[in-house]
Amino acid sequence: MFERRLFFHVDWLLLGAVLMLTGIGIAMIYSTTYVTPPSGGGHAGPQVWTQMYALTIGVVALLICLMIDYRVFAEHSLMLFGGLVLLLVFVLVKGSTQMGAQRWIPIGHFNLQPSEFGRVGIALLLAMFFGENRRGARNTSDLVIGGIFTLVPLLLIAKQPDLGTAITLVPVFLGVAYLAGLRLRLLGIVALACLPLGLFAYKFALKDYQRQRIETFLDPEKDPRGAGYQTIQARVTVGSGGLTGKGFRQGTQGQYKFLPVAHNDFIFSVLGEEQGFIGVLVALGLYLFVILRSLEAARLAKDRLGAYLVGGIISGFAFQVIYNVTMSAGLAPVKGITLPLMSYGGSSLIATLAGFGLILNVRMRRFTN
Amino acid sequence: MSTNLMPDDRRNLAMRLSALQYVVAVAFAALAVGFWVFQVAQHQKFREMAENNHLRKLPLPAPRGVLLDRNGKVLVENRNIFNIALVREQTKNVDATLKTLAAATGVDEAQLRETVSRRRREPTYRPIVLIENATPEQYIAVRARQWELPGIIGQEVPSRRYPGSALAAHLFGYVAEVTEAQLQKADYQGAEPGVIVGQAGIEQAYNRLLMGTEGNRIMIVNSVGREIRVLDEQSSAPTEGRTMQLTIDADIQGAIEDGFAASGFNGAAVVLDPRDGEVLGFTSRPAFDPNSFAGGIDRATWASLNVDELKPLQNRALQGTYSPGSTFKMAVGLAGLEEGIITPEFSVHCGGGANFYGRYFRCWKAGGHGTVKLKTAIEQSCDVYFYTVGNMLGVDRINKWATLFGLGVKSNIDLPNERVGLVPSTEWKKTQREKKWYAGETISVAIGQGQVSVTPVSMAVYAATLANGGSRVTPHLLKAVHDGKAWKPVEAPPPQSKVDVSPEKLQAVRQGMWGVVNGGGTGGRARIEGHDVCGKTGTAQVISNAGRLAAARSGKNLRDHGWFVFFAPRDNPTIAGVVFLEHGLHGPNAASVAHHILATYFAKQDGKPMPPPPTHEDLRLDYKDPYARGAAPAEGGGQ
Incomplete structure (x- = not known):
């Protein structure tokens, strides 16, 4: 199944950058969750270990996704999609509830968050659907079918509720459709159609706290102690880091919990605080490299399936990175969109690494038949 | 099964991928710019905001400087009290906390709320003192309900203690939390809201030195x-205020207070060293207990101090202005001598009154003093003699010499809010009243009535200037300051003015004053065996005779004030001063109080046991009210 010569076509640079980002993430999680008891001493927080286990599992997932030909995955994409939908339904029925949302399936000591695998699942299905279609995605009916495929898990995830994760499915769909030749005029019409839909959703479908988040983002000073707090503190955290940062574990905003969930949604703010603008540039550079390099893999893909698959996965990834980093600087409304590879969260890390397994897979098999 | 890419497709795909790459690159560049703006361009602002987030500066109050008397006796010191304070950022529901606190301690909830609301603009981490000087019961009650009182903390802070209670209350003044108005002033620059500062007396005058430095x-x-933790290296311990040695002699001060207590009168007394103006004793009565301010005065006490008709908060020695009565006569006599109008031998016949400008002015002594010269005129306090001299001088020359001897001007004592008395002049009348001075008005002025008014402290300066021969010394309270390592003597301030009075002329006046005390005059009760005490009594009308009849039914206390100015010994005096008895009826009553002061002073100087506090009977006070039966005697100064 795995030919030795393929080994030489693995994109080691991309893999290296991905693992480096994961390493930076674990370091920042270590920093923000470090426990300092009043009696003195101190030790790493339990989140570091969880993230390390997830990394191990993630690497295994990456290897599996790398070794098996992506076309095999694509052939079974409908089945995988079906499994995903079943899991999401299961979550809504029997999932565990934390912080007011039902997102997890407890497995032993771990909690599996199926929604994180939604992007890879959708990317596989859509790449298969548009890739096997000789016409590409030129007409409206293809778009509608693809849209329905996306909408099913999206709604299931939004119901948890986890709007942040649900939204990340949209760029995956748009990425694949765009590469498959979707006419931009059509895209514009869809966008225009979405506008009133969005307003409708804002008015009737969003929950109070979601609406409040958007409102306070527009004017954070209106409620600096309440909902605007996170936006202001994110800016303070990043801004106070300066050019060179306060030093590893020397941050004050994250360390003293002025910025909530620093190890999760706001990990990049803490990076900015402790490592400064220089650290931010290094991390942004690595992310940019990963994205451009992956798009390069799409260009090199030997078939449309491969190109669309890579495009879908990396579109979702790029959207998450850009949104989260913008939010980390207090420049976007606070949404539960984590920073892939760096934020704390096992399912997210595993799913992301699996996705990069597929990207490496496409590039590696560009010469095979 | 999979569809390989056709060349056309590939070109199209490559184009779209390139576009995607550009979009991503632009987005990342925008992000980098955004971070540059926050992290480099606006770094300073956000750094400060982050520091405000996690750094907390809590003031540690400094004990105020200790006050010692001239012999090293402690007059004012510190003790620790417990305060109960609220840290708003540690409680989610301030209202609930205040409610529970009020219930636990029995303090009025509305008052607590008002305190919090008054200081709502301060940072929420700064403790707001809600109960100053909490009783042990309140402290225990709060500790016991700690968990129901989030944000409530106990603080042990230094507070002022005045061991003598009301002793010299107006001199020391009192302390209280700095007011918002004070915070605006340059004197209090650097003071944080809530800090304790002097609000009157020495506590206010020397607040800078006494306050110390907050840690x-x-x-x-x-x-x-x-x-989370304290940054020891950046914290600082409070520095105690400077220990100050006052010129006050605790024994003299005690003697003044004892004398007043025995007399039962209110009033004021100031005792100086006439050589340099050091204040040996200073009192104003009725007094208050400055201890009740030290731990935050309660409303009831504050209200009662303010509505009391006797005005216990008023510092009569500095702020009360009264007619000097006959004590003014030395100034008129000296003016006559120095202006060359009279000689000590100049004599006037007193037949119990005299006519001036068509009006009859009586002498206090019906039947008159006969023919008197200066010494006898002072000794007997003959009004006609001074009517005559005053008439010859005219008001402006009286004004000139009274001013040179300290009357009608500020003494510039180192205490706040001194008021100024008045010795009239033609100029004053023209500018202030826009009227011409009538020569007839001078007659009343010559015996210290009419518009003449003085403060007790200026009278003490007057006595000192008579004693030292013309040097208008500046009364002052500070003798030395301990700067933490050693005592630094404080130089006496220079005299306000100096005039060389020829010794023989001065001696003529002094002889008269000696006679007042030792020659059968009105101040005989101030006599001290073996010490040549000089003095002069004065009885000042509170209201004109005509006005008195009209106001008789008002029930107000309109009895005369009693004065006694003194210095001793006659030659080379070392003590000078004044006793003023408000509504004390007669000058001689003031001389009785002064006697105890002088007896204490000389006993101490001679190394003899000091006299015990006098009883009421010892003072042999005269309560005869010459007006009691509505009989209106002459418009003239008595005794």
């Missing part, structure tokens, strides 16, 4: 205000 505890707190 700071700088600590790191987390997002819920919990203390």
